Amino acid sequence: MAYTSEKPELPVPIDELRARIPGWGADLDPKDRPSVPREIYDPGATGAHWDFPERQEEKWPRERSIEHAFLTPVFGTSCPPKGLSGAIRKYAYRRFSEARAAHWLLLIAADRVDVAESRVTGLLRGRPDNVIAETGVKAEFTRHGLASRLRDRRVDVVHQPLDAVIAMGPYLVGAGVAYAAIRRARRRKR
Incomplete structure (x- = not known):
């Protein structure tokens, strides 16, 4: 599960991965890992005193990738989605995975639409760029x-x-x- 100290179960057994993927698990043996002398597992040294952090309050429905079950515990709130650009952003997150180019192209298009909206809004308010x-x-x-x-x-x-x-x-x-x-x-x- 994301954002906790628990290690999730592998969907495929380790032996099956070793048989299917050449070289899988090559660094599991500490003797084969050059960083082992510097790796020290000490959960107390991090200063983290929680297993799952307190969730930030959502003031409006946030965009969330379809790959994730829920939002991160803390997220930015500086630019709430508004207007046509907000609708484009919401559609990009609701419809497309982050691994798809369409997702990112829609977000870029939403940025361009936001600039146009800001210029028109400034002009209508009497304060053009x-x-x-x-x-x-x-x-x-x-x-x-x-x-x-x-x-x-x-x-x-x-x-x-x-x-x-x-x-x-x-x-x-x-x-x-x-x-x-x-x-x-x-x-x-x-």
């Missing part, structure tokens, strides 16, 4: 940005032109969509 300050564009002109980019031995010289596209791309696409919507609305009025 300050792209000039947050992307360091001003520092390019005031802190020898161009000179530092052209120095020798910079590994990231190849992708530097893409930095501007990645940082400003979503804003340019949004401006283009807004322009097209306004233009279409004006045409309909005529």
